[in-house]
Amino acid sequence: MPLDKQQLGNRLRELRTKLNLTQAGLASEVGVTRKTINTVENKVFIPSTILALKLSQVLNVPVEEIFYLTDKE
């Protein structure tokens, strides 16, 4: 599948709510603003590898469980 026909999907909202974390709570844990978490969840913003790894540490799951490639809608 060509890269331009794929986008980054994520299960951030699902994993976050499983841990009873608010967007602000998760943002404070990883050191970003709540809006950054919000835009990642809504696929507006693609996070850096560093942020993805920090998220995986806080949510205690591998990065591949949070982020995955999906076909463009």
Add this chain to the structure above:
Amino acid sequence: MKNIDQLVHQRAVTLLFAAFAFGVWQFAWIGQDILKRSGGTLFQVAGWSTVVGAILWLVACHFFMKYSKHVKQAKACSVLNDELTQRNRSKAYIMGYFTVFGLMWLLIPATDFWNFEVKFAVRGIAAIGIIVPLVYFAVLELKDDGGSE
């Protein structure tokens, strides 16, 4: 103490106000210089607008200092400079760069069609070059926020 969301909002609003104040100040000043020779009521209006704009700019500086104090109190310096903010800032700089670049290129043929002093146009473009990134950054910071969850 203000929370991060409030600080993000305060930053965007302060920047919008600063852009407005700077615009009033600079464009009124340019207007005043253009109307210097003709004088009259419009010159007076431009003069007073320059003073009002300068005062508004001072108020904006005061708001910046207030914001900076809030950021220090909240120890939120690095959070408020996260990667989304950095991306928005880069986009705003690029927007400012292309706006100025485009206007400078438009200015060259414009001198063939209209008779005006290039100095004033360049001053106007320089002011736009500051206003556009400020406004664009503030808009980017305020939009695409689905609200707190």
